[in-house]
Amino acid sequence: MSYINPQPGNSVTQIVVNIDRADASTITLTNGVPTAIALGTGKLSIPALIDVKMKNANDIHSWSQLDSTAKYQVPTTATNEINMNLVVDPVSFFGAGGSTGVMGGSGASDTATNLGLAYLSKYKTKLAFEIHFQSVASPTTGASGDAATENIIVRGQGYITGLEPSITATAPVWVTPINIIVTGEYIFSAS
């Protein structure tokens, strides 16, 4: 038995959530279904995350039979969603300088980094994301490795929603929830 123990402030083992525009990412399809995602060079690493929650909520179809006092149930399709809270960082939230971002760097490309979270939400941009669920300093992969010794990354595609920056007089720091509603499957990978 082991557990995943990310260490805040440790650049190797801490939680990392990266996003990029889906059309800037390399998405490998197998029979039309995404099986691998590689983010592009303009990806945005979301800083100052307070918490991360990964939802995989299966819908349930249930029925009753005359020969049983209990319902029968089977899972059907899932609703997937990533819920996070973060401290608002001006550059990652409002963009580092996209041509349509608020920072307004003319001629800069509209990468995820340049647009920022607020604009990616406003424009309802389809994203690819990756969550570094577990990172280890020296991963052991292949036949001698297992999930406890490898980097575990959850990937997928979705859209940003649920931005709700708030501030109070007693804690005058902008914080906001942010959700990524996932379209399609999660892709789990270890390396």
Added chain:
Amino acid sequence: MRQAIVDYLQMNRVSLTPAIIATTLPYINDRDPIYIKNKKHIYVDVDQVNQITAINALDGSGATQEHTNIRAFLVTDAKQVLPNYETIVQTIKDARLTPELNVQGVTQRLVTVQTHFMEDALVTEFLFHFVKLIPQ
């Protein structure tokens, strides 16, 4: 922050008359605090600082709340209260609002005033409490 309070009191010393602002700290002199010996002197202690986490972030960033407490003392004759005692106390209390603390990023500023007697002396103790947010 002590210096900001001392600066404010110096600027408003006319309202504090006949009390004057001591330049030394309220050290112990012959087993008694110096302010017991020197009546009508305002002594301001050094900053006492306590930090607590305000926001924890998974990448080690976030924010920290820094609480600073500063004590100030004024001793007067208990048998004959100064005619402008209330004005003096109010002026010292108003030191919490000095604009100098805006520059230092203070978000909350409170002051508590308490008195007690030591023989024939009225000891008025001020406890300033400041809160500011700093990067973690």
